Amino acid sequence: MKITLDNWDGSSCKEEIYHVNSSVKLLGILERLDNKKHTLVNLVLLEENYLMIGGGNGKYVITGEENGIVFNLLNPNEESTLKIELNTGGQIGLFESKYILSKEMAFKCAVKCFTIGCIPQNDLDFVWEKY
Numbered sequence: 001m002k003i004t005l006d007n008w009d010g011s012s013c014k015e016e017i018y019h020v021n022s023s024v025k026l027l028g029i030l031e032r033l034d035n036k037k038h039t040l041v042n043l044v045l046l047e048e049n050y051l052m053i054g055g056g057n058g059k060y061v062i063t064g065e066e067n068g069i070v071f072n073l074l075n076p077n078e079e080s081t082l083k084i085e086l087n088t089g090g091q092i093g094l095f096e097s098k099y100i101l102s103k104e105m106a107f108k109c110a111v112k113c114f115t116i117g118c119i120p121q122n123d124l125d126f127v128w129e130k131y
Contacts, residue, residue: 001114002044005029008037008090023111030107035059040089043113051113053106054088060106061088061099066119072129073109074098 003026005016020026032038035056043051051064062073075098083094101109112120121128 001026001117003029004042004044005032005038006040006090008039013090020114023114026111026114027107030110033057033060035087039087041110043110045113045118049118051110051119052088053110055086055100055106058103059084059086060101060103061086061095062101062106062109064113064119066121070131071119071121072099073101073105074127074129075101075105076127 001020003018003020005018007014007016018025018029020029030041030053033041033053033056039054039056041053045051045066049064049066051062054061054063064071078097078100080097082097084097084100085092086095086100087093109120109126112123112125120126121130
């Protein structure tokens, strides 16, 4: 699977491209997310289908698209409307806390997506917002 990782140096970014064939290698790339230099990992599923994991340092967001449907992974334990600041894609954004995921949940979702080759939309371990 093709996976990209952003690599920021000030205001310029060079994507690092990987061709990954194991979940161990994927986890190694995800571990590099630090919410500063590396803020976004993109799993390319098909030409227009993808799953992106953004953030780092224990706070992550996941969004993706499959067959024209956009998916946002929700934190089912969070009901606050508090907004959290997070660097994804090299830009600071404010995200409702319902979108902020733990490292465990974010990495589990990414590995599941890698393993099955699509967004795990029917997996009961994950709650998705779709539009």
